[in-house]
Each structure stands twice: as structure tokens, then as C-alpha cells.
Amino acid sequence: xxxxxxxxxxxxxxxxxxxxxxxxxxxxxxxxxxxxxxxxxxxxxxxxxxxxxxxxxxxxxxxxxxxxxxxxxx
Numbered sequence: 001x002x003x004x005x006x007x008x009x010x011x012x013x014x015x016x017x018x019x020x021x022x023x024x025x026x027x028x029x030x031x032x033x034x035x036x037x038x039x040x041x042x043x044x045x046x047x048x049x050x051x052x053x054x055x056x057x058x059x060x061x062x063x064x065x066x067x068x069x070x071x072x073x074x
Contacts, residue, residue, distance in 0.1 A: 002042040008049040016053075020046045 008016065020043065027039045 001048075002038075002045045005042060005045040008045065011049075013050070013053060016046055016050055020050065 011019070023039055023043055023046070027036060027043065030036055030039070
């Protein structure tokens with residue numbers, strides 16, 4: 001996790017996606033390798049948080065499905 005990322009759990013999903021989009025755009029605008037490295041680390045932190053949230057949502061959806069209705073046993 002990037003030290004300047006702060007507490008990402010307090011950021012809404014939409015805000016996190018916006019930050020990823022904006023930082024990605026800025027990443028490709030700069031040519032300074034040190035700045036790009038810091039941006040890349042921050043992007044990794046943002047993407048990891050978003051991935052964690054999506055996996056948690058998927059697990060919650062899958063836990064709520066009734067598998068007995070999906071499999072027909074005669």
C-alpha cells in the first residue's frame with residue numbers, strides 16, 4: 001500500500017474509480033520515471049482496494065443464491 005493513499009475503505013466505489021481514471025491519465029502524461037513509479041504504486045493500491053471490494057460483493061451475491069433452485073434433482 002502506498003503511504004500517501006490514506007484509508008481507502010472510507011472512499012466510495014465511484015470516487016475510487018474516478019481516482020484511478022484520473023491518475024492513469026496523468027501517469028501517461030508525465031515522462032519523469034520517479035513520478036511514474038510513485039503513481040504506479042498508488043494505482044496499485046487503488047486497484048487492489050477496488051478488486052477487494054468487488055470480490056467481497058461477488059462472494060455476498062453467491063452466498064445469497066439458493067443452489068437447490070439451480071440444480072434440478074429428480
